[in-house]
Amino acid sequence: MATVDFMFFDAGGGHRAAATALKAVIDQQNRGWNVRLVNLQEVLDPLDVFRKVTGIRLEDLYNRMLAKGWTLGSGELLKAIHVVIRMNHGPAVKLLERHWTATRPDMVVSLVPNFNRAMRESLRNALPSVPYVTILTDFADYPPHFWIERQDQFLICGTGRAVQQARASGFSEDRVFAVSGMILRPKFYEQVTVDRAAERRRLGLDPDRPTGLVLFGGQGSNAMLNIASKLNGSDAGVQLILICGRNEKLAQRLRAMPKRIPMHVVGFTDDVPRFMRLADFFVGKPGPGSISEAIAMKLPVIVERNAWTMPQERYNTEWVQEKRAGVVLPNFRGIDKAVRRMLTTSEFEDYKASVEKIENLAVFEIPDILAGILSG
Numbered sequence: 001m002a003t004v005d006f007m008f009f010d011a012g013g014g015h016r017a018a019a020t021a022l023k024a025v026i027d028q029q030n031r032g033w034n035v036r037l038v039n040l041q042e043v044l045d046p047l048d049v050f051r052k053v054t055g056i057r058l059e060d061l062y063n064r065m066l067a068k069g070w071t072l073g074s075g076e077l078l079k080a081i082h083v084v085i086r087m088n089h090g091p092a093v094k095l096l097e098r099h100w101t102a103t104r105p106d107m108v109v110s111l112v113p114n115f116n117r118a119m120r121e122s123l124r125n126a127l128p129s130v131p132y133v134t135i136l137t138d139f140a141d142y143p144p145h146f147w148i149e150r151q152d153q154f155l156i157c158g159t160g161r162a163v164q165q166a167r168a169s170g171f172s173e174d175r176v177f178a179v180s181g182m183i184l185r186p187k188f189y190e191q192v193t194v195d196r197a198a199e200r201r202r203l204g205l206d207p208d209r210p211t212g213l214v215l216f217g218g219q220g221s222n223a224m225l226n227i228a229s230k231l232n233g234s235d236a237g238v239q240l241i242l243i244c245g246r247n248e249k250l251a252q253r254l255r256a257m258p259k260r261i262p263m264h265v266v267g268f269t270d271d272v273p274r275f276m277r278l279a280d281f282f283v284g285k286p287g288p289g290s291i292s293e294a295i296a297m298k299l300p301v302i303v304e305r306n307a308w309t310m311p312q313e314r315y316n317t318e319w320v321q322e323k324r325a326g327v328v329l330p331n332f333r334g335i336d337k338a339v340r341r342m343l344t345t346s347e348f349e350d351y352k353a354s355v356e357k358i359e360n361l362a363v364f365e366i367p368d369i370l371a372g373i374l375s376g
Contacts, residue, residue, distance in 0.1 A: 002374055003034045005105040007112055007119065009041045014217070014289040015111045018137045018183040022111075025186060026367050033374075036105070040112055040119075043099050047088050078311060081114065082145055089118055096122035100130075107374050109133045113142075113312070117149045124152070131373050135366065137182060138288050139319050141165045142312040154373055158182050158288075158362055161315060177369045181360025182292040187273045189296075194277045203264040203278070209239045210343055213279035213299065215272070217287055220247030225254065227283060227332050232260050234336035236343065239263065241275050273297060281342070282326075283335065285309075286316040291325075295358050300351035301326035302338055324354040 006019040016037075023035045085092075092115070100108075100123050107130060108123055110116050120132045134147060135156040141147040147162075148155065148169050156177045157163045166176045197207035205211065212231070214224055224242055231238055239262035244251040246268050254265045266275065272293060276282070282294035286303040294301050305317040305328050317328045327338050327347075342348050 001032055001034050002106040003036065003104070004107045004109060004370065004374070005036050005038050005103070007038050007040050007108060007110045009039060009112050014137055014287065017185065017289060018135070019111050021183050021185040021363050022135075022366060025363050026370075028186070029367060031367065031371065036103075038103075040115060044092060044095060044115075047091055047095060078142075078146075085114060085118070085145075092118040093122040093125070097126040100126035105130060107131050107133065107370070109135060109370065111135050111137055113138070113146045116147070116153070117145065117151065120149065120151045120153055131376075133370065133373060135183070136162050138162075138312050138316075139182070140312075140315040142315075143169075146312060156366060156369060158360075159319065161319070179362040179365045179369070181358075181362045182288050183363045183366065184289075184292055184296055184360065185273075186363065187271075188293060190273070192273075192277065194274075196278055199278050203241070205239050205241075205262045205264055205278075209262065210237065210281070211239050211241060211279045212281050212283050212302075212339065213241045213243070213276055213294075215243045215282065215284045215290055216245070217285065217290060218245040218268070220244040220250045221285065222250065223285075223332060224250060225257075227335050228254055228257060228263065230333070230336045231339065232257065232263070234340065236336055236340040238339055238343070241266065241279055243269060243272065243275060281339075281348075283332075283339075286313045286320070286328075288313070288316055291316055291320065292360060295325055295355045296360055298352070298355050300342070300348065300355055302329065302335065302342070303327075304329045304332050306331050323358060324351060325358065326351050326355075 006023060008015040008019040010016055019037050023037060026033060026035055096119060110119055116134050123130055123132055133154045136147045136158060139159045140161040148166055150169055154175050155166045155171060156179060157166055158179050158181045163176055163178050200207045214227055216224055228240060228242060231240060241264050242254055243266045248267055251265050251267045276297035276299060279299055282299040282301045284290045291301055301320060303317055303320060305314060320326050321328055327342060329338055
């Protein structure tokens with residue numbers, strides 16, 4: 001039985017979600033692999049310089065930034081993180097070498113950025129014949145030293161832009177695999193019949209009113225307060241489902257808001273597809289997971305791009321525009337006008353037609369790619 005390690009961490013939540021989804025599909029396919037989910041943060045905990053200085057893990061610091069909306073200047077923060085990673089490269093390689101020697105995987109699959117040089121180098125030193133695969137869980141790389149490193153590895157890319165970046169970095173065709181999108185949980189592909197009117201009533205919503213789903217990842221964001229307030233005070237004629245993730249304080253503030261329009265506030269939920277089936281459009285940050293989930297459920301998206309947008313997520317907004325999948329705003333202060341315009345013109349039907357054409361089966365495509373690498 002082949003042992004395959006999926007390396008993830010919890011900065012943002014999307015990396016763990018992708019690893020878990022891919023493992024679930026592989027297990028369903030009865031491939032006979034022993035797939036292990038390995039949290040890289042835990043392996044490298046002894047070297048977590050950020051925790052030594054601040055008392056907070058790097059991934060916890062990242063998640064706190066997302067929840068508070070402290071992302072202005074995140075490009076400079078990323079440069080600082082890369083400096084710290086370079087300073088600790090040697091010790092990280094030694095720590096990882098000991099890990100590979102003790103755990104002896106037959107293949108290592110990375111679903112995290114920033115650390116792929118250290119992981120590949122250490123694996124080559126400890127187990128030279130074991131293949132190393134990086135699956136980009138972003139729409140594109142943000143070079144240098146984010147996803148794509150010039151080293152002996154395989155790359156799995158979910159967009160044409162990422163494939164182009166890999167080729168430009170010198171990777172040959174047999175080392176780069178294109179798939180049709182980001183990894184999504186199998187739940188997003190289930191064929192479910194829903195009585196939308198009845199379900200909306202059950203949530204205290206109007207069965208006939210256009211419904212927006214507002215989601216900012218697993219940590220939520222204070223930006224949701226401004227979005228809800230703007231639409232609550234507008235004449236756009238919508239209602240909202242607001243999913244706050246693990247940010248219970250945010251959920252409480254939204255529930256306490258005086259409401260002129262119907263709103264249903266959700267805390268952490270493992271059933272995002274259910275709520276998306278009740279919505280007509282999506283509002284949120286331009287994260288690769290959120291955009292991909294919304295489009296899988298055939299929802300046009302409204303996202304923003306400005307100085308606060310994480311640098312690795314800026315291409316995502318270009319992709320939305322290229323695919324005619326929704327609206328990109330300079331900021332959410334204009335959300336009320338954007339929603340009103342979208343719903344009262346032919347734009348909405350155009351966006352719906354565009355997202356209907358987008359098919360993403362990456363989570364079902366990747367196991368065959370991994371099998372080919374493992375047998376090669």
